[in-house]
Amino acid sequence: MTRQGVLLINLGSPDSPSVRDVRRYLREFLMDGRVLDAPYPVRFFVVNCCILPRRPRASAEAYKKIWGPNGSPLVETSRKVQAQLQERVSVPVELAMRYQNPPVDGAIHNLRAQGVEELLVIPLFPHYAMSSYETAVEQVRETVKRLAPQMELTVVPPYYDAPEYIEALVASAGAYLERGYDHLLFSFHGLPERHLRKSDPTGCHCLKATNCCALPSPAHRTCYRAQCLKTVAAFTPRAGVAKYSIAFQSRLGKEPWLQPYADQEIVRLARSGVQRLLVICPAFVADCLETIEEMGMRGRELFLEAGGREFTLIPCLNEHPLWIEALEQMVRRFADAPCEDVEAGHPIEEPLNS
Numbered sequence: 001m002t003r004q005g006v007l008l009i010n011l012g013s014p015d016s017p018s019v020r021d022v023r024r025y026l027r028e029f030l031m032d033g034r035v036l037d038a039p040y041p042v043r044f045f046v047v048n049c050c051i052l053p054r055r056p057r058a059s060a061e062a063y064k065k066i067w068g069p070n071g072s073p074l075v076e077t078s079r080k081v082q083a084q085l086q087e088r089v090s091v092p093v094e095l096a097m098r099y100q101n102p103p104v105d106g107a108i109h110n111l112r113a114q115g116v117e118e119l120l121v122i123p124l125f126p127h128y129a130m131s132s133y134e135t136a137v138e139q140v141r142e143t144v145k146r147l148a149p150q151m152e153l154t155v156v157p158p159y160y161d162a163p164e165y166i167e168a169l170v171a172s173a174g175a176y177l178e179r180g181y182d183h184l185l186f187s188f189h190g191l192p193e194r195h196l197r198k199s200d201p202t203g204c205h206c207l208k209a210t211n212c213c214a215l216p217s218p219a220h221r222t223c224y225r226a227q228c229l230k231t232v233a234a235f236t237p238r239a240g241v242a243k244y245s246i247a248f249q250s251r252l253g254k255e256p257w258l259q260p261y262a263d264q265e266i267v268r269l270a271r272s273g274v275q276r277l278l279v280i281c282p283a284f285v286a287d288c289l290e291t292i293e294e295m296g297m298r299g300r301e302l303f304l305e306a307g308g309r310e311f312t313l314i315p316c317l318n319e320h321p322l323w324i325e326a327l328e329q330m331v332r333r334f335a336d337a338p339c340e341d342v343e344a345g346h347p348i349e350e351p352l353n354s
Contacts, residue, residue, distance in 0.1 A: 005092040005116030006331055007107055008082055009136045010124040010286065012097035013072035017063035023056035028099045034135040037198065059289075066292040074288040075101075077318050078124065081286070081327070084319060088328045091335060092116060098136045104143045112148045119144070120334040121155045122327065124285050126165055127227040128158040129191055130199050156330050160227040161234040164326035169231075170239045172320045173280055176312060181278040183243050183269055186235075187295055188228045188283045190248035190257045196225060225258055231282050245269070249281075249299075250290050266299055270306035277303055280314040285323065287316045 014025035030036050030047045038046065063072075070076045075097065082095040092114045096107035111119060121140050125133040137155055144151050159165045177184075193207055200206040205219040206226075212219075213226040220226040232246055249262035260268075269277055279299065281291050291313065300311040317323040 003091075003115040004118045004120070004335055005094065005111045005114065006085070006089070006120045006122060006334075007094050007096060007111065007140060008078065008085070008122050008124055008327075009096045009098060009104070009107075009140060010074065010078050011132060011136070012099035012101075013074045013288070014060075014063060015101060016071070017060050017067045019056050019060045022060040022063060023052055025100050026056055026059065027052060032099075032131075032135055034138070035131045037130070037195070062289060062293045065297065066289060072288075073292060074286050077286040077316075080319050081324065084324050085327050085331070088324065089331045089335070091331065093331075096140075098132075098139055104139050105147065108140075108143050108147050108151075112151065116148075116151065118152045118154070120331060121153060122330055123156065123158075125283070126158060126160045126231065126285065127188075127224050127283055128199070128222050129189075129224045130195055130222075131191065132189075133158060134199075154334060158227055159326075159330075161230045162326075164322070164329050166231070166234045166238060168317055168320055168322035168326050169235055169280075169282055171322045172317050173239060173314045176278055176314045177239060177241065179312075180276065181312070182276045183245070183274045183278070184241050185262075185265065185269065185277060185279045186228075186232050186244060186246045187249050187262045187279055187281050187299075188246070188258075189281075189290060190251045190261070191224055192253075193256045193258060196223060196258070199223065228283065235282070249294060262295070262299070263302055266302045266308075267306040270303050270308035275309040276312070277308055277310070278312050278314065281316060285317045287318060291316055 012025065014021040027047060030051060031043060033043065036043050036047065066073055068076060078095055082093055086093040092111060094107040094110050096102055096104040098104070121137065123133050123136050125136070128134065141153060144153060196206040199222040200219045201222065202217060202219050205212055205217045206223050209215055213223070213229050228246070232244070235241070236244060245265060247260045247262035247265035248258040251257040251261060266277070279295060281295060284291050296313040303311040
């Protein structure tokens with residue numbers, strides 16, 4: 001009988017908040033051609049001569065603010081999710097990070113040692129982006145080709161509006177919504193506008209057609225912005241939310257990124273009279289630097305300084321029971337059906353935009 005297995009993969013974290021480990025993490029992350037998608041000589045120069053001399057020290061200070069006794073919140077939470085999912089399913093479940101530890105190589109080695117021949121890959125990114133979902137999937141694909149070439153892969157596609165994901169998201173926010181608020185801000189991780197154009201298979205839709213995200217197009221299968229908007233469109237009626245806006249955080253550099261920018265939107269809301277701001281970050285399924293420090297600390301400070309009174313960050317899905325249940329459903333669909341039938345959209349069998 002063919003042995004099946006599951007790999008959960010997230011982005012990653014430094015091994016410690018030391019400047020040395022943060023520099024090592026940033027070098028691996030930023031030298032990825034799907035993150036900083038410039039030609040290698042340009043990328044090498046920008047990363048090693050412009051970013052790494054200064055940024056690791058500032059980032060290390062930020063990581064120190066969120067570091068727990070068991071290390072990175074992202075990795076710790078992901079390990080707990082892995083353990084809880086393993087308790088619910090009979091197939092082996094491994095965890096890997098695209099960058100640093102636990103490594104993809106180790107996870108594939110462990111799965112191969114357990115006799116896994118059919119592997120379900122669950123990217124812990126609800127939305128498609130070449131700098132997160134795609135790079136993680138391709139890293140797994142390349143590693144399997146090198147270490148376990150006979151292993152068959154099925155990849156769970158982006159689940160940005162899958163009912164089980166939305167249900168978990170609404171449930172995780174429920175208690176915070178019930179407490180009362182003036183405005184709900186959906187803050188998604190930002191992307192350079194260039195990445196959307198580059199991921200558009202039509203070459204003529206994303207950020208080119210008027211109101212592009214509202215028009216049906218094959219481009220939406222790999223359009224991060226369209227998928228973010230669909231998450232909001234699925235969430236708001238289900239949660240009974242009427243007053244909300246959308247923004248994008250974590251931009252880097254001076255080129256245009258998806259707008260509005262979250263830091264500017266937070267200030268705008270406070271100055272417009274919003275006193276009680278509620279923030280949710282649906283692109284992240286586990287709390288991390290971007291949610292805890294960037295939004296929960298710096299975002300709060302911006303809001304209060306601009307005249308707001310109460311800033312509340314809704315935690316990520318983390319270990320919410322309905323999120324674990326959603327992952328379990330993905331695994332059970334895989335275990336109970338042929339590979340070609342396992343999908344929340346379409347399984348990805350070929351490299352994406354290589």
